[in-house]
Amino acid sequence: MERKDKTTGSVTGIIANLVIVEVNGPVAQNEICFITLGDEQLMAEVIKVVGKNAYVQVFESTRGLKPGSKVEFQGHLLEVTLGPGILSRNYDGLQNDLDKMEGIFLKRGEYTDPLNREKLWDFKPLAKPGDRVIAGDWLGEVNENDMPHKIMVPFKMEGSYWVKKVVPEGQYTVNDKIAVIEDEEGKEFELDMVQKWPVKIAIKAYREKPRPFRLLETGVRCMDTLNPITEGGTGFIPGPFGTGKTVLQHAISKQAEADIVIISACGERANEVVEIFYEFPELDDPRTGKKLTERTIIIANTSNMPVAAREASVYTAMTIGEYYRSMGLRVLMMADSTSRWAQALREMSNRLEELPGPDAFPMDLSAIISNFYSRAGYVYLNNGKPGSITFIGTVSPAGGNLKEPVTESTRKAARCFYGLSQARADSKRYPAIDPIDSYSKYLEYPEVQEYLEKNVSDHWLSDVLHAKDILYRGKEAQEQINILGDDGVPISFHERYWKSELIDFVILQQDAFDKIDAVTPIKRQQYMLSKVLDVTEMSFRFDNFEAVGSYFKQIINLFKQMNYSEFGSGQFERYEGELQALLKERMN
Amino acid sequence: METQSFQKIYTRLTNITKATVTLKADNVGYDEIAIVDGRMAQVVKIIGRDVTLQVFSGTEGIPTNAEVSFAGRPPQLKVSDELAGRFFNAYGEPIDGGPEVNGETRNIGSPSVNPVRRRQPSNLIATGIAGIDLNNSLVTGQKIPFFADPDQPYNQVMALVALRAKADKIILGGMGLSNDDYLYFKNVFDNAGALDRIISFVNTTDNPPVERLLVPDMALTAAEYFAVDKNEAVLVLLTDMTLYADALSIVSNRMDQIPSKDSMPGSLYSDLARIYEKAVQFPTGGSITIIAVTTLSGGDITHAIPDNTGYITEGQLFLRRDSEIGKVIVDPFRSLSRLKQLVIGKQTREDHPQVMNAAIRLFADSVNARTKLENGFDLTDYDERTLEFAREYSLKLLAIDVNVDTDTMLDISWELFGKFFSKAEVAIRENLVQKFWKN
Ligand SMILES: Nc1ncnc2c1ncn2[C@@H]1O[C@H](COP(=O)(O)OP(=O)(O)OP(=O)(O)O)[C@@H](O)[C@H]1O
Ligand SMILES: [Mg+2]
Secondary structure, eight states, X not given: OOOSSOOEEEEEEEETTEEEEEESSOOOTTEEEEEEETTEEEEEEEEEEETTEEEEEESSOOTXXXXXXXXXXXXXXXXXXXXXXXXXXXXXXXXXXXXXXXXXXXXXXXXXXXXOSSOOEEEEEOOOTTOEEETTOEEXXXXXXXXXXXXXXXXXXXXXXXXXXXXXXXXXXXXXXXXXXXXXXXXXXXXXXXXXXXXXXXXXXXXXXXXXXXXXXXXXXXXXXXXXXXXXXXXXXXXXXXXXXXXHHHHHHHHSSOSEEXXXXXXXXHHHHHHHHHHTTTSBOTTTSXXXXXXXXXXXXXXXXXXXHHHHHHHHHHHHHHHHHTTTOEEEEEEETHXXXXXXXHHHHHHTTOOBXXXXXXXXXXXXXXXXXXXXXXXXXXXXXXXXXXXXXXXXXXXXXXXXHHHHHXXXXXXXXXXXXXXXXXXXXXXXXXXXXXXXXXXXXXXXXXXXXXXXXXXXXHXXXXXXXXXXXXXXXXXXXXXXXXXXXXXXXXXXXXXXXXXXXXXXXXXXXXXXXXXXXXXXXXXXXXXXXXXXXXXXXXXXXXHHHHHHHHHHHHHHHHHHSOTTSHHHHHHHXXXXXXXXXXXX | OOOTTOOOEEOOEEEEOSSEEEEEOSSOOTTOEEEETTEEXXXXXXXXXXXXXXXXXXXXXXXXXXXXXXXXXXXXXXXXXXXXXXXXXXXXOBOSSOOOXXXXXXXXXXXXXXXXXXXXXXXXXXXXXXXXXXXSOEETTOEEEEEEOTTSOHHHHXXXXXXXXXXXXXXXXXXXXXXXHHHHHHHHHHHTTOGGGEEEEEEETTSOGGGGGGXXXXXXXXXXXXXXXXXXXXXXXXXXXXXXXXXXXXXXXXXXXXXXXXXXXXXXXXXXXXXXXXXXXXXXXXXXXXEEEEEOSTTOTTSHHHHHHHHHSSEEEEEEEETTTTEEEEXXXXXXXXXXXXXXXXXXXXXXXXXXXXXXXXXXHHHHHHHHHHTXXXXXXXXXXXXXXXXXXXXXXXXXXXXXXXXXXXXXXXXXXXXXXXXXXXXXXXXXXXXXXXX
């Protein structure tokens, strides 16, 4: 899209943040332009072209904008700036550094640099003169919050190159030249540590994208145990308002075994982002002992921030994720909520008077969502090293109805489904993931099964399926009891029901606000599951149905005390001992 | 209305709908206000020279040769301490017979707070109502609506909350308020001797519905003045947001926009979020807390208005008539304050979280017992006790006429636990039981 002269234009129409611009030269779909309003420059993106008219969505309020205002097109798409210093930053949806903005209120037309240009980085060369390199290959690395941040051949460079020179180990700013590479024709390119990439295009600087096979530990039992997600996997969490989507995502982002965590607060509450600002600097990353903020990037485009920038924000987050994946890191990306992103698409599509699909969403919603989810994944880079982006999005179904377009489209794209149930949330059974409806397709992958049997236990898979079976049969028993009455069914129905309650209370339910219970390593999950399954295998003596409930309540109570105790501690063992004694009392 | 700054006068309307007019005009800015036939209007669409205006009071009787003049600015409000104690209409004009307010002119609908400048909401708001303070504690900087059926006393409860909430200023944004309710608010505030802390922007049922669209922005512009410039704790009451959303749908339908669910505009979520997200704890100490009312039709919370609201606000409060005690209670199951975690057990007594959960769990058991009873099954002894507990819990704690401090609420809960249950049935952490159990 290189042009000699910048295309310009002038505003002819304004409908909220949709602006019609008459142009005097070539424009590209999704090209960025700036509209002059007094001494402010409003950034906008081309979303449709009809004859001489470019329809642009403005990333700002258009209040006061008049027809005739000057527009200048930039010759590039919406891009992010990639380089060392992105970790721990708080960006808006267009990658403006929010901390660099002055004042309490956001100012229209204020754009800030995502990087720190003055900071000196300890650079170590990784390539040497004579090496043959292509886009994404590592030339050197700097230490970013103790993470090896690779400086790569820019993704935009096509074809292959020879390294002519790499600067020696030392301190450099991101704009210092660190390498010279030469193409086939002998043309030289001087490189610094910064590159740009258009957010709506996937970075494909990798050799291979196999099916994901490694478990991504989240410490959340009803995910890891029942429906695990993999490194490089995709999942989504739909649920009516207030059922715990955000709490669950925050828990995962605190605990998961990832090198980099990207949180995209997309059209949700500002106070929830503030919670992260307050909590993460205090919390330790259990693996590195450093603070959680150091591995985290926050993209905050909350519900009151401009809608078009909300649409961009998830792409900004994903592109940053792809950048870090290319360094051979394990990236975990969360978006809360992808429904708000879909709504941003809907608002714009309505203003464009496009033919609407179901619920007035754009016709191609499903394709857009699939395309986005497909950017996640486990890859082998050109040097053979693995990297991954695991993506988990929340969905906020209108009216809590899972048959609506965003949920349905996402179901086609994501491999794990963590459906939150209103009934479970109402009865405070958190996390409210419905154990019957939810699924992880990864459990069916032979490579995942093999990984689990090797790394968790050799009977893990059958244990998990058995637990699911008990939950299912417990639900059936409960339905019978409700229909026929406590006395109307054999005592064995009560026992079956309470055995499923045991799994529910001990494995599924987990207190996100308790330090110990909140995070359960997979070893501990394995221990607890087999302990619980042992109990479900026992047969007990009961004289009447009331005895079943009160006995199982005691068992559950002791198990829960174990959940609240440090694994293997004296306290833990004491409760375990009490449990054994209790079980002996009634065993047949 | 001031007229001196008005530029050119146009007299040819090309289109008139129930809520909008269109004319050819030059040099007009988006969002700008105009006067059409003496009525306030705002620019909502510009295509070439065709400018479409939304006329707030409706277009009845507007002729095609009506005079139109543009003000060259968005809607504004004059802010100063003189606002205190005054009553205004949706345009910010006094309706209490008092003088015009002098002060700095501000555009309404100001930009958002930079999220990194926000502080975490952290100050408990005590209301004396146990259904709120005990089970759903409110915090400054929070936004929360009452979800209520139209026949429930939500405005009364809201007035009560406002007066007890030790706010520096209370700003009432009334939308489609009945004249009786308007006078009720006025009286209650007057009798409480609180008028000098109150500012009201009111659109009553007598006023045209589209005018309501200005009310939240007017109220919040005033709120930002006191919270930012004066570092005050400001409480904003918005009633009824359902009528606000109805007005949004009137305008979007008139503009031929494609409706989404329940005939609401596709932008409903963003439109409501823009208002509710004005709730904030500022770094300089001031705060804006929003308590709103969203009336339901037939208790249906899946309707687009309550549904979108629930996705935006930090919880919701349900009122319900408890037929057992014949009083209105704050429903402990469906109500939720999402920010309560920030204060309970920290700014309140240590046993608060556990007592709250235990009581609600026991109350839930009573509901199961009642279902059994109604289905003709026998009740166990435990069932009987939960029913007795529920009755007293409703009467002494959940009813909205309760007015005690939080420690007393906790003490009452322990008394009820001791009266009806064993320690094992209450299942609260042992160290708390040792400290607080009452026989
Ligand atoms: N794991 C949990 N443990 C304890 N409480 C929880 C848990 N998950 C959710 N909650 C409770 O539910 C409330 C709502 O949770 P959350 O904010 O995550 O809902 P949400 O699904 O994101 O709602 P929305 O769609 O409106 O954003 C929390 O404030 C908390 O009180
Ligand atoms: Mg949420």
